[in-house]
Amino acid sequence: MTKLDVWLNEAVRHLSRDSASQVRSEIREHYDAELETALSDGADPEQAETRALQALGDPRNANCQYRKVLLSASEAALLRESNFEARAICSKPRLKWAFLAAPGVILLASTAFLVMGNIDLARGLLVLGLLMAIAFIPPFLPIYTPSRGRVFRAIKWSVMIGSVALLFGRNALQWSWLLASCVFPIFWNEWKRVAIRRKLPVGQWPKQLYL
Numbered sequence: 001m002t003k004l005d006v007w008l009n010e011a012v013r014h015l016s017r018d019s020a021s022q023v024r025s026e027i028r029e030h031y032d033a034e035l036e037t038a039l040s041d042g043a044d045p046e047q048a049e050t051r052a053l054q055a056l057g058d059p060r061n062a063n064c065q066y067r068k069v070l071l072s073a074s075e076a077a078l079l080r081e082s083n084f085e086a087r088a089i090c091s092k093p094r095l096k097w098a099f100l101a102a103p104g105v106i107l108l109a110s111t112a113f114l115v116m117g118n119i120d121l122a123r124g125l126l127v128l129g130l131l132m133a134i135a136f137i138p139p140f141l142p143i144y145t146p147s148r149g150r151v152f153r154a155i156k157w158s159v160m161i162g163s164v165a166l167l168f169g170r171n172a173l174q175w176s177w178l179l180a181s182c183v184f185p186i187f188w189n190e191w192k193r194v195a196i197r198r199k200l201p202v203g204q205w206p207k208q209l210y211l
Contacts, residue, residue: 003049003053004027004028004031004049004052004053007027007053007056007059008023008024008027008028008059010059010060010063011023011027011059011062011063011066012024012063012066013063014063014067014072014073014074015063015066015067015070015071015072015073016070016071016072016073016075016076017073017076018071018076019066019070019071019072019076022070023066023070027056030055030056031052031053031055031056032052034051034052034055034056035048035049035051035052038051038052069199070199071196071199071200072195074192075192075195075196075199078189078192078193078196079196079206079208079209082206082208083206083208096140099136099137100136100137100140102132102136103129103130103132103133103136103137104129106125106128106129106132107125107126107129107130107133109125109129110122110123110125110126110129113125123166123167124167126166127163127166127167130159130162130163131159131160131163134155134156134159134160138152138156138211139207139208139211143207143210143211144207144210145210146202146210148210149209149210149211152210152211153211156211160183160186193208193209196209197209
């Protein structure tokens with residue numbers, strides 16, 4: 001393994017495969033240009049290699065900069081998983097209609113239990129129906145612009161927070177540890193989506209990035 005390979009391995013750490021390939025290609029071009037310049041200035045091969053590597057800078061600093069503008073491995077994995085799930089649902093009409101119908105059925109059941117006087121069960125089903133609606137229905141809505149995406153995400157988080165307040169009421173603070181453990185994975189994935197939106201041009205956004 002050459003010194004350049006060692007430098008590159010550090011510089012592309014935690015980047016996605018495509019991002020790492022792009023970095024390797026660009027850095028090798030820059031390295032070759034610096035190496036050629038050093039050799040033309042009369043440096044011997046070893047000195048020219050050292051000079052070319054020094055021109056690249058610190059690979060750890062480079063890695064930090066690349067991770068700010070290029071997809072990381074975890075971000076690319078989240079994007080692939082989201083796209084796979086969307087294709088799997090949309091490609092199966094029966095599954096699609098099941099996802100669309102489920103929130104409505106649960107909300108109707110909530111109404112029925114409310115009429116019968118079972119308020120606690122009705123409230124629980126209402127929260128479940130709202131959360132399922134927020135999760136299942138949006139992929140089929142015409143949300144395909146950044147502005148519509150921002151409006152939807154505001155509604156989504158409002159519904160989620162409102163559902164928690166509705167379900168736990170005055171005991172929400174008492175159960176905050178449970179709420180935090182449940183919400184953290186959702187919040188973490190949303191934080192990754194925010195980073196992906198900054199890194200990808202809008203024209204390359206799949207539907208899931210608008211949601």
